[in-house]
Amino acid sequence: MNQSDIKRLAVVGSTGSIGTQTLDIVERFPQLYSVSVLSAGSRVEPLVEQALKFRPALAVIADESKLPQLREALAPAGIATAAGPEALAEAMTRDDVDMAVTATVGYSGLEPTIRAIGAGKDIALANKETLVVAGDLVNRLLKKSPTKIYPVDSEHSAVAQCLVGETADSVRRLIITASGGPFRTWDAARLANATVADALRHPNWSMGAKITVDSATMLNKAFELIEAHYLFGIEPRRIRAVVHPQSIVHSMVEFKDGAIKAQLGVPDMRLPIAYALGCHSRLDQAAPRLTLEQMSSLTFEEPDLDKFPCLTLARTAMDRGGNTACVINAANEVANLAFRQGRLPYSGIYDVITATLDRVAHIAEPEYADYVATNDEACAIAAALVDKY
Numbered sequence: 001m002n003q004s005d006i007k008r009l010a011v012v013g014s015t016g017s018i019g020t021q022t023l024d025i026v027e028r029f030p031q032l033y034s035v036s037v038l039s040a041g042s043r044v045e046p047l048v049e050q051a052l053k054f055r056p057a058l059a060v061i062a063d064e065s066k067l068p069q070l071r072e073a074l075a076p077a078g079i080a081t082a083a084g085p086e087a088l089a090e091a092m093t094r095d096d097v098d099m100a101v102t103a104t105v106g107y108s109g110l111e112p113t114i115r116a117i118g119a120g121k122d123i124a125l126a127n128k129e130t131l132v133v134a135g136d137l138v139n140r141l142l143k144k145s146p147t148k149i150y151p152v153d154s155e156h157s158a159v160a161q162c163l164v165g166e167t168a169d170s171v172r173r174l175i176i177t178a179s180g181g182p183f184r185t186w187d188a189a190r191l192a193n194a195t196v197a198d199a200l201r202h203p204n205w206s207m208g209a210k211i212t213v214d215s216a217t218m219l220n221k222a223f224e225l226i227e228a229h230y231l232f233g234i235e236p237r238r239i240r241a242v243v244h245p246q247s248i249v250h251s252m253v254e255f256k257d258g259a260i261k262a263q264l265g266v267p268d269m270r271l272p273i274a275y276a277l278g279c280h281s282r283l284d285q286a287a288p289r290l291t292l293e294q295m296s297s298l299t300f301e302e303p304d305l306d307k308f309p310c311l312t313l314a315r316t317a318m319d320r321g322g323n324t325a326c327v328i329n330a331a332n333e334v335a336n337l338a339f340r341q342g343r344l345p346y347s348g349i350y351d352v353i354t355a356t357l358d359r360v361a362h363i364a365e366p367e368y369a370d371y372v373a374t375n376d377e378a379c380a381i382a383a384a385l386v387d388k389y
Ligand code: NDP
Pocket: 012, 013, 014, 015, 016, 017, 018, 019, 039, 040, 041, 042, 043, 044, 062, 088, 102, 103, 104, 105, 106, 108, 126, 127, 128, 129, 152, 153, 154, 205, 206, 207, 208, 209, 210, 211, 269
């Protein structure tokens, strides 16, 4: 294999949970992958450590106040540095980038994704919030671009694997599995007093703090139903969530003849990450193997919508359309953080989201500027609601 076969990555959010696991794959398969761009939000030290190890052409930090520190550490190694959201988005368009890995958290994934699509780069998409916020816009842009999106989210990777060799008209529905999170077996009274430590104790997956709390409220699953709608072009009423506490079946597709295909594996994100980086091809031992003993008990149950009202927000978002999901995402970013900082109780997350939804004007066909304005407005309203809660 020669140098030109090596896929050059721009990793947005390289210091996070998905980012570091992506770099684990790069490190283990240097004949396949290299990194041209690494980026973090505000943590300079881990970014410097990664840059000195993986030698990207450019390291970007979103927090502009950290640029001098980053530059001082990387200039001697001849690694270029930049800061701010615009520099990060611009980095997606570089000639030495073949694929963008969007592993940043929340709304910050939208602009780099849009710029990568504009430059025709393939995308390994972990940042599901991009599709939640602006799935219609992203899909419109994809129609005019050679870019292909490869999902990193384990459920969507599973659906993509189940769809190989199938035609769109043979699909009856998508069945997205959910672990049920740490509160699956809790009753309502106990749930009312759930602490941050309780919410961060996910039974099966080790992930960043924001998505771990989204999993506890099950808003993560609502987001994944929306993500599936945009990725696979399936109508919302044909996508359902089912609770599967073992997290072995990563999702399923039911076909019109009654057959169901499922993708199984250990709960290890390196498997879907490697499948996405390889544009849906397989690497030798990307993740530990699943033993048959681990499959001896696979159970499935209906989600409890009374206990997890955030899950109903997927339907609200898809029925109303337009900027609705953008509002839900923004309010959740504020409420999720406030909960993690001890400024909002667990039950306040749903309340803040729904109260924000009531207060932001609906826009039926938003353009990019409308999403930006909606996000700003919803964040401000949600922040005021948190203060008064
Ligand atoms: P983490 O919180 O672990 O990591 C987030 C990364 O993004 C860090 O590198 C962080 O930098 C960086 N970052 C934070 N804010 C900004 C910003 N404003 N601009 C640029 N970079 C920023 O998150 P995860 O890895 O858990 O999740 C990343 C995405 O992947 C999310 O959208 C999540 O929903 C999705 N996902 C994650 C899964 C998982 O297993 N973790 C599974 C499926 C999907 P810093 O270190 O400086 O804070």
